[in-house]
Each structure stands twice: as C-alpha cells, then as structure tokens.
Amino acid sequence: MIETLLFLPIALSIVVLVVRNKALNIIVTVSYAAAFMAVSILLYFNPASFTPYFRIDDLNVLFLLVLAVVFLGVAVFLVDYLKNNEAPAKSQSLFTANILVFVASMTGVILSTHLALLWVFVEATTLSSSYLIYFSHSEASLEATWKYLFICSIGIALAFVGIIVLSMGLGDSGSLFFDDLYAGARNITPYWLKLSFPLMLVGFGTKVGFAPVHAWLPDAHSESPSPVSALLSGTLLNAALLGIARINKLMSLAGMRWYADNLLLVIGFISIFVSAVYIINIKNYKRMLAYSSIENMGIIAICLGVGGAGLFAAMLHLAAHSLTKAAFFLTSGNILHRFKSKQIEDVRGLLRSEPATGWLWMLCFAGIVGIPPFPIFLSEFLAAKSMFDAGMFVHMVLFLLLLTINMAGIGKAVLRMSFGASTDGPAAHGAGVLSYLPQFAFLALLLSMGVSMPFFVQALFQKAAALL
Numbered sequence: 268m269i270e271t272l273l274f275l276p277i278a279l280s281i282v283v284l285v286v287r288n289k290a291l292n293i294i295v296t297v298s299y300a301a302a303f304m305a306v307s308i309l310l311y312f313n314p315a316s317f318t319p320y321f322r323i324d325d326l327n328v329l330f331l332l333v334l335a336v337v338f339l340g341v342a343v344f345l346v347d348y349l350k351n352n353e354a355p356a357k358s359q360s361l362f363t364a365n366i367l368v369f370v371a372s373m374t375g376v377i378l379s380t381h382l383a384l385l386w387v388f389v390e391a392t393t394l395s396s397s398y399l400i401y402f403s404h405s406e407a408s409l410e411a412t413w414k415y416l417f418i419c420s421i422g423i424a425l426a427f428v429g430i431i432v433l434s435m436g437l438g439d440s441g442s443l444f445f446d447d448l449y450a451g452a453r454n455i456t457p458y459w460l461k462l463s464f465p466l467m468l469v470g471f472g473t474k475v476g477f478a479p480v481h482a483w484l485p486d487a488h489s490e491s492p493s494p495v496s497a498l499l500s501g502t503l504l505n506a507a508l509l510g511i512a513r514i515n516k517l518m519s520l521a522g523m524r525w526y527a528d529n530l531l532l533v534i535g536f537i538s539i540f541v542s543a544v545y546i547i548n549i550k551n552y553k554r555m556l557a558y559s560s561i562e563n564m565g566i567i568a569i570c571l572g573v574g575g576a577g578l579f580a581a582m583l584h585l586a587a588h589s590l591t592k593a594a595f596f597l598t599s600g601n602i603l604h605r606f607k608s609k610q611i612e613d614v615r616g617l618l619r620s621e622p623a624t625g626w627l628w629m630l631c632f633a634g635i636v637g638i639p640p641f642p643i644f645l646s647e648f649l650a651a652k653s654m655f656d657a658g659m660f661v662h663m664v665l666f667l668l669l670l671t672i673n674m675a676g677i678g679k680a681v682l683r684m685s686f687g688a689s690t691d692g693p694a695a696h697g698a699g700v701l702s703y704l705p706q707f708a709f710l711a712l713l714l715s716m717g718v719s720m721p722f723f724v725q726a727l728f729q730k731a732a733a734l735l
Contacts, residue, residue, distance in 0.1 A: 268306050268313075269321045269378060275299065276371040280364035287356045292363040293346050299367065300335075300342035307335035321378040325730035330377045330509050332727075333586050336712070337501040337593045338370055340705030341494045344597050347702045348494055351604075354402070362402050369395040369498065376506040382430055382443040385510050386423070389474060392503055393419045399495040400487050411486035418483040422473025426510075429466030435459045445513055452520035460521055467514050468530055474507035476561050477534045477568065478541035485545075488557035489609065493600025496553065500560045501593035505585055508567065512735055515571060524574070531572035532662070538565025539669040546676035551609045552602070555680055556595050559635060562673050563588040569666065570650045571735065577653035578732035583716075584646035586728070590713050591634040591643065594706040598627040601702055602684075611680050616689030625685050627706045632681040634710065636674040640717035 279295050311332060314323040323331070349359055372395050375388035393416065401412040434441060436459025440451060448455075473480040488496045518527035542562035549555040563584065570581035601624045606614050617625035637643035647670060654663035716724060 268310055269318060269323075271306055272303060272374045273321070273371055273378070275302070276367035280367040283360045283363045283367075287360045289349065289356050289359055292359050293349055296345055296363055296366065297342045300339040303370070304335045304339045307331050317380075320380055320384055321375075322380045323378065324734065326512070326734040327377045327509065329582060329586065329727055329731040330505055331374070333505060333589045334370070334373055334377065334502045336709075337497065337589055340593060340709055341497050341597070343701055344497075344600075344705045345494050347699050348492070348600070358402070358404075361398055365395050365398045366495075366498070369399065370502075371395075373502055373506040377509060380445055382433075382445065382448070382513070385513070386426060386430060389426070389471065389507060389510060390423050392474070392506065393423065396495070396499065396503065399498075400491045402492050402495070403490070405490070407486075408490040411483075411490040415483040415487045418480070419473055422470045422480060424470070425473070426467050426470025429463045429470055432459055432466060433463035436463070445517075448517050449520050452517055453522065455517075455521055457521070457523070460518070461523065461526060464514060464518055464523075464527055465530060468511060468534065471507050471510040471514075472534060475504050475511065476538075476564050478538040478561060478565070481538070481541065481561050484561060485554045485557040488560070488596075489551055489553040493553075493596050493603065496556070496599070497593040497596040500556070500596060501589040504560060504564055505589060508564065508585070512571065516735060528572040528574060531568045535565040535568030535572060536662075536665065536669070538562065538568065539666070539673070543669050543672040543676070546673055547679075549676060549680060550611055552611050552614070552680060552684065553596075553599055553609050555611075555677060556592065556599060559595075559673070559677060560588075560592060562669075563592070563635075566647065566650065566670075569662075570646070570653070573650065573653045573657060573659065573662075575653045575656065576649050578735045579728055580646040580649035580653065581735070582728045582731045583642055583649070587634070587642040587646060587713060587716065590709040591631060591641070594627065594709040595631040595635060597702075597706050598624060598631055602628070604702075611684060614684045615687045617685045620689040623703050627703065627710075628681060629685055630710050631706070632677060634713055636677060637670075641713055642717040642720075645717065 276299060279299055283292055283295055310323045311328050314328065317323060352359065369392060372388050372391035376385055376392065379385040379388060397412050397416055400415055401408050434443065436456035438454065440447060469480060476484040488499055491499060515527050518524055539562050542558045546555055546558045549558065567581045567584050570577040570584060602614060603609060605621055617628055634641040634643060637647045651663050651667060654666065
C-alpha cells in the first residue's frame, strides 16, 4: 500500500503530461486524492505494511492523515478552479503533474525511515512545487518562485551539512536509519550532535517557515493559486516539521533535550514576534494568511520546546492549523475570484455580496485565532498551561501577548472585509458548490474536534505525542 502512495502519482503525472486533456486532469487529481485518503485510512488501521525505507508509526500516521484530508479537499476545490481557469491544456497538465509529484514527495518525507532519504524528499518538494507557485506566469509569481528556490535551497543545504556533521559523531556504525540513531543515541559524540541540531533546525526550519528564515513564505503563498497556498501551508510545512521532530527525539534520547528545547523556544518566539510585527498593519490578505502560518509554526515549536502537555498541544495544533488554514486559503481564492484583488482595502461587505464566502471567512478567522469551540483554543490553552506548570511565567505572558497582537491584526482585516458597504467587484462566474464544500467540510471536522473530540482522534494525538 505504501508503494501506491509513492509511485502511483509518478505514473499518473506522466499520463496527464502525455495526454494533455483538461477533463482528464480533473479526473486524475480527484480520483488519486480519494485513493490517497482510502489508503491512508487503511494504513492507520494496518500499520504493519512497511518496507525497509518506508514505514508507518504512531507519529507519521497523523501527518499522513492530515495530508490526505487536506489534499482531498483541495482536489475537490480544483474541479471548479481548473474548469474556470483559462490556462491552456499544456499548462494545466503541468500543474496537475506537479501537484501529484508534490504530494508524492511529501508522502516520502512523512514515511521515510532514513534521515538522508527524508532530506532527498524534502528537496523534491521544493522542485515539484516551484511550477505551482509560478502557475499564473506573472512577474510577481516568477520573483516569488526564484526566492522560494533560492532560500529553500540554502536551507536544505544547511540541513545536509547538519546530516554530515551528525554522521561524523556516529562512529563505526554510521547508520542514518532513525531506529539505529535512536538505539545508539547515547553513543553519538555529544559535540557533533550539539553542532548538527541547530544546522538541521535552521535548514529544515526554512521549509517550515520559521523566522528569521521565512522570507520565501509570504511571497510564495501570496502569488500561488489559492489551492496551492492551501497545500503549502496545510501540508508542506508539516512535512518539514516532521524532520525536526525526528531529530528532536534523538536529542532527547541522547540526554540533550534541554538544549534542543531552548533552541525550539527561541525560534518559536521569534516566529510569533515577526508575525505580529508584520500582521498588525498588513495590506494583502493572502500575505496576512502567510504570516499567520509563520505564527502557527512558531506556536508548534514552542509547544515542542515546553514539553509535557505541550507535546499533545503541538500535535493537536498541527492538525487544527492545517485544516483551518487550508479552508482560509481556499476561501481567499473565492474572494480573489470575486473582487480580482488581494488588497484588503478593495474588499468590503463580504457578508452582503457573497454570504457563503463571507461566513466562511468569518468562521476561518474564528478557527485560526482559537475562539471556542475551535480546537486551536484548546491547543493554545494547553501550551499556556504547560508553561505555567513548568514555572515559565515570563514565557507564558509573552506568548499570550503575542497571540493577542496577531489576533488583533487578523481580526481587523477580516472584520473590515466582511462588514460595511459592498465594494463593486466584478461579478464572479462559474463558482459552484465545489468552491465552498471543502471549506465547510474542514470547518465541520474542526468543530467536531473542538466540541466533543472522538476518542480515536484523541488517541491519535496522544500516541503521536508519545513518540516526540
């Protein structure tokens, strides 16, 4: 089954590139997304399916299921998006092929049992997603693509140096399989391990969107088509974060958890601070969502650094952010389709002119800032409680203050766009129910998690946290 997730999209991408048919692009994308969802669920119930280099465990199955849910929602949204898109069949086929390879690359990151192989797949996500960012073929999208390639390539190079440094401390074994690394953690030379962790944290953290190595993220998310932005924010950042989580566990087993935790706390607070600085006076609503992603990745880093109940909070926050931000970005696509502008000042009266989009926009805002009963409220509460229990009172106050600033910045923009007299945007055409269905489905899942989290979902988060 694992082979289906990894190699089937490669074959399908070749088919769509050869045939170059718009209808086939839609059929292939939706069909594969449904198959991906089905196989992911089967792997959840039957984790024994594995190969030497790819395996399911209690940690990566959560990342895989989040990827499956977001990808399925994006695929459904793409039905209307591709139908209404005026790009020629060749461009749409390239777009579809790259999405398939992009998802396969993220799957490889998630399932890898070998550190170097994980690195290869992280690099593959960069290459396969570049054309997706450039899909509009505008000057701004070209600039965003080159910035993405340049900055992420530097980050991946740093991560590679970190892997080399780590291998220098392994002695005779030299194995980079995670099981071997964990089993021999106490035998790794401390000097090389302490040197390798910040290199991999910054390297993989570049793809996560941690500040100060985040410069690619606002441009890439802003210039990408909204379905691509949903995939970048809802799934790519998670995949890169998994690499950091794997190495963080190694640090813990080697008796250096304190060292890793402090670095995670620093980079987490820097990320939330940078987001707060930019988001409070943001002018572009897609860039606003991008900076919100930086904030939320920072929150997860802080949760990992605090430990305790913060580990459960990190996994809950990861899933909740992915679904909420995917819904937010897809809804931003509906707004852009209606008003032909990404500027907050150009959008007014959403609730009057586009009620479905307006309510989605408001609900996504409530979800991302953690208004009860959305689950981000619970994850942020657990994060703050973990700091309180650990005696980190200054950290807790700073955390809550920065969250408040970010909430105020997003709230100001969302409320201005939702209320007031409607601006005269060009009439939308061809936006059907599939342009709204994924967002409502994501929000329904989030509310079910927040109101009464099913036992098996809670167990999923607990088992994942236990492996951190």
